[in-house]
Amino acid sequence: MCDNDFDKYIAAEADGSQAYYRRELAKLDAKNKQELKCLVEKMNNAGCPASFSWAFSEVTEGIPQFARYLILKELHRSITDVEEGLSCAEDFTEDIESLYQTAAGAVGEDHIKRLLTAYAKGIVGTLISLIDDGNLDRDRDGISWSLIQTDAEGTPTGQIIEGLHEDFAEFDKM
Incomplete structure (x- = not known):
């Protein structure tokens, strides 16, 4: 080469x-x-x-960049796929479709989709911080957590995936 x-x-x-x-x-x-x-x-x-x-x-x-990219790609897909998000929300809120249709009828489907996408970005951003930072009360609780890369069979490789917040905000531009 x-x-x-x-x-x-x-x-x-x-x-x-x-x-x-x-x-x-x-x-x-x-x-x-x-x-x-x-x-x-x-x-x-x-x-x-x-x-x-x-x-x-x-x-x-x-740095496990490929794993970072794949995680961010899937998170971004989840953020922007409003229909899938609503489908998943049915597991927790049975009348989600009715709520969505009411809101879309009041302000327009485009506005409600933009609102839901922005809200999902906020939730995912918070989740990413939680993953990256671990337990902020680790001294009190005696535990924390990390996201670990695995191989195709699910066996941990030992590589910690961190710093997702560094590229999350830029992912829309990719």
Whole structure:
């Protein structure tokens, strides 16, 4: 694998980052370059528009960026799929469809969908903070929690997935 294999990805990066990536890529051994190439391909297949920079960070810094991307992608999908959210809400509020239709009739379906999407972003943002921060009363309670990456069979890899809040706000722009 030669560095030219990454030229199209580096060219897509911001001008200020291109020299950095070329310099740092030259420092990687063949094994890491192959790992980077495979990870970029997997992230591209998953729809990640910033696949090279995220994959580079995972390979060079050990940050589980692919897992972070997949989690944020699914959370974002859940936020923007109002119909699925309403369907899930039926498990907790039997008359949710009637409530939705009443609200949509009063202010318009577009407005109510925008409201529900914004509300879902707030809830998910709070959940992400809860996951990232763990138990704020850990000293009192003696426990906390983390989100752990697993392999395809569900076996924990030991890698903690954190910092979701860092990319959550930007995910709409991806």
